[in-house]
Structures are given as structure tokens and as C-alpha cells.
Amino acid sequence: MIILAALLTIANPAADDPPAMPTCEGADDCASKWGRALRWVMDRNPVLVEQSESLIRTGPAAYAVANFYQVTRIPDGGGRYTIDLRIGCANELWGCKWKAEKRAFTAHVMASPVRQ
Secondary structure: HHHHHHHHHHOOHHHHHHOOOOOOOHHHHHHHHHHHHHHHHHHHHEEEEOOOOOOEEOOOOOOOOOOOOEEEEEEOOOEEEEEEEEEEEOOOHHHOHHHHHHHHHHHHHHHOOOOO
């Protein structure tokens, strides 16, 4: 049984890979995606500790069940940036869904803005 599990892990290494982080390019694209990153984080933990053009950081919530987040805009060169998410687990007993959270973050940030 253990050998089978090991073979499945080796056969499908991408299953454990963390999802790719969102990227942006140019002032308008980066401002839009940075705004969506801020909204995503604040919807999950409103305890904003620090916010700048390159950092969003929340702190542990008083009720200690919300995760806390750090989002950093990292320059890749040529006006391109990676928007990196780090997650702190507030309560290991509830379980931390790191990969699911990162996938949800990336999907939200990379979604096309709604045009009116």
C-alpha cells in the first residue's frame, strides 16, 4: 500500500505543486490586479496591518480562526511583477488549505475586470 502511494506521488508530481502566482504588466494591469488582491485578502481577514504599493499584510484576527496573509508585488523586470501570496495559519486544528487558498487567490486576481 505504501509503495502504491509513493508511485502515485511520483507519477503525478504536479498534484503537490503550489499553484502559480498571478502576474501583471504595466501600470493599469498592475493597479487593477493589486486592487483585486487587496479585496480578496480583506474579504478573508479584515485586520489590515500594513498596506503599500508593494505589500498587503493582515494580522491574526482576535477570533483566531481566520488565516492571516502577506501579499508582495515582486518586480520581475521590464514592468512585469509577480503578486506573491503567503498564508499564516491561525488555527492548525481547523486545518489550513494552503493550495486551495492560493488557487482561489490566483483565480480572483487574474479574473477579467467587469466592464460596464
